Amino acid sequence: MEKKVLILWLLTILFWGVSPVIEKIGLRSVEPLLALFIRTSAALLAISLTLFLSPSISLSSLNFKNVGILSLSGILAGFLGMLTYFSLLKAKNASQIVPLTSTYPLVATLLAVLFLKEELNFYKILGTTFVVVGIYLLFKS
Template sequence: MNIYLFAFLAMVFWGLAPVFGKIGLTKVSPLIGLYVRTFVVAAILLVYGVLSGQIKNLTYVGRTDILYLAGEAVFASLLGHLAYFFALKSGAASRVVPFIAAYPLVTFLVGVSFLGEKLTLMKGAGAGLVVLGLLFLMR
């Protein structure tokens, strides 16, 4: 499988999703929007998991893995998406989405600071360009 095909598909899907989100949030609160979004995804995953038999593999997931995945779920799927919906409801999608898409900057900083990942000139320059882009978006 081609990783670039999947990366391209993710880009397209994540690029289209805010259009639906912006329209869907016009008459509902961000919290209700998150309820609907989460319910739809959970229902689809449950049906697929049951029909494909993949759901039985949940028994093989270790406790440590569950804790880390739960942490990722709280930060990304709950807190991150709730903050995103609040921003999207009030702001222009063309400003909100590129700003939020700078989240790898946070991962970069945490990786270098706490995971012992190496800081190189190119990585630092890339992070600097992201910060510069954020400053442009804020104007």
């Protein structure tokens, strides 16, 4: 694995690992929809500043189709997925909810094989099996 990919991977798991703990604390006295609004507003501000300060971003690659597809993704994952996740996180333990909701790669893999015609090989099947076993063990705890 090249060094840049390794660093980005480690930063990603660090950011995503710390975030649920912070969110669980923030959700103690705040309703999920309001918490999501605050979180998303802060993210929008950070993204906007980064976008406007980045000289390499070109808006010329945007078209109606791209904007529509990315908007749909934002509504599904960024709004509806996060709202249901925050509702779960407020109601249950972060140590159970985070791993259980992190099983979305099962859905993504299935849809990628069906609609994007991606290859389904031994390693994907084995990995999927491990995820299913992990889900089972979490439900037993």
